[in-house]
Amino acid sequence: MRGFELVHPGSLADAIGLLDTDDDTVRPFSGGTALMLMMKTGVFRPSRLVHLGRIGDAYSEITASPAGGLRIGAMATLSALEHSPEVIRVAPVVARAMTRLANVRVRNVACVGGNLAHGDPHMDLPPVLAALGGSVSVAGPQGTRDVAVEKLFSGYYETVLGRGELITDVVLPSQRGWSSAYLKCTTRSADDWPALGVAVSLRIEGGAISEARVVVSAATEILTRLTTAESALTGAAADESTFARACEAAAAEAEMVEDARGSADYKTQLLRVYLRRALTQAVQDGAVS
Ligand SMILES: Cc1cc2nc3c(=O)[nH]c(=O)nc-3n(C[C@H](O)[C@H](O)[C@H](O)COP(=O)(O)OP(=O)(O)OC[C@H]3O[C@@H](n4cnc5c(N)ncnc54)[C@H](O)[C@@H]3O)c2cc1C
Numbered sequence: 001m002r003g004f005e006l007v008h009p010g011s012l013a014d015a016i017g018l019l020d021t022d023d024d025t026v027r028p029f030s031g032g033t034a035l036m037l038m039m040k041t042g043v044f045r046p047s048r049l050v051h052l053g054r055i056g057d058a059y060s061e062i063t064a065s066p067a068g069g070l071r072i073g074a075m076a077t078l079s080a081l082e083h084s085p086e087v088i089r090v091a092p093v094v095a096r097a098m099t100r101l102a103n104v105r106v107r108n109v110a111c112v113g114g115n116l117a118h119g120d121p122h123m124d125l126p127p128v129l130a131a132l133g134g135s136v137s138v139a140g141p142q143g144t145r146d147v148a149v150e151k152l153f154s155g156y157y158e159t160v161l162g163r164g165e166l167i168t169d170v171v172l173p174s175q176r177g178w179s180s181a182y183l184k185c186t187t188r189s190a191d192d193w194p195a196l197g198v199a200v201s202l203r204i205e206g207g208a209i210s211e212a213r214v215v216v217s218a219a220t221e222i223l224t225r226l227t228t229a230e231s232a233l234t235g236a237a238a239d240e241s242t243f244a245r246a247c248e249a250a251a252a253e254a255e256m257v258e259d260a261r262g263s264a265d266y267k268t269q270l271l272r273v274y275l276r277r278a279l280t281q282a283v284q285d286g287a288v289s
């Protein structure tokens with residue numbers, strides 16, 4: 001590994017200033033779990049890493065918003081998400097998803113912002129946040145903007161973040177009345193990266209689904225909302241036959257990628273099975289009150 005500079009700015013503005021450069025080997029560093037793997041294997045050789053650990057305590061906080069949602073600082077660890085009473089109350093599906101993400105050593109160090117900014121379609125958190133209608137707050141040299149999590153990714157390991165831009169927070173709207181579930185399928189060890197991740201969020205009124213979000217990840221090149229499956233669900237009864245139609249729509253719509261964890265056809269079949277299970281689980285778990 002070649003030498004590099006490690007800097008610890010004391011404010012968000014200083015961090016953005018240090019990152020505002022044409023040199024794409026200058027990168028922000030939160031937990032470092034993804035960066036270190038890339039550096040050890042020689043895929044990435046930084047000239048400077050800008051550690052975000054001292055930009056301010058507010059960026060590690062998880063707070064309930066007055067409207068009933070959540071604001072999650074980008075420097076909150078995945079363990080903090082897993083154990084936060086606010087997350088468990090407002091968006092229990094997020095806390096549950098963390099329990100099967102990597103292992104406790106990774107979760108104690110990895111941060112929400114790094115998990116989202118890495119752009120790896122195998123990550124568990126982005127599909128869950130997308131299904132919940134989450135967005136990220138982004139700060140950069142040109143100011144601040146909000147980006148929906150479902151629009152954050154522009155390609156395989158690519159995001160829409162521009163030069164010098166940092167994710168500062170994740171914002172989740174109130175989940176009252178929404179029933180959600182996330183399931184992943186690992187085809188090797190139980191704590192392996194997923195071959196498929198599927199997140200669903202349903203609003204059910206009088207036995208019928210009034211709104212639906214269905215998000216697939218890991219098996220696709222980029223996190224993808226399955227809008228034909230959502231259309232098959234919306235307005236229909238929350239029952240087995242509706243779920244079967246939605247699963248067929250999802251299987252026809254999703255563009256699966258073949259890799260070491262299975263062929264595209266195999267992953268399409270996984271989607272049929274896991275989407276039905278996720279929909280059933282969301283109904284069984286009931287709505288957030
Ligand atoms: C053994 C192992 C097993 C794993 N298994 C899983 C798994 O099952 N499921 C899963 O989802 N993940 C898994 N992971 C991945 C893990 O979740 C990620 O490595 C982690 O979430 C990345 O967060 P980090 O804070 O460590 O990011 P870092 O490594 O610090 O950064 C990752 C990328 O994001 C950029 N970045 C960091 N913070 C910001 C920010 N605030 N704004 C903009 N850019 C930023 C960095 O420059 C870098 O490009 C595993 C990792 C390991 C090591």
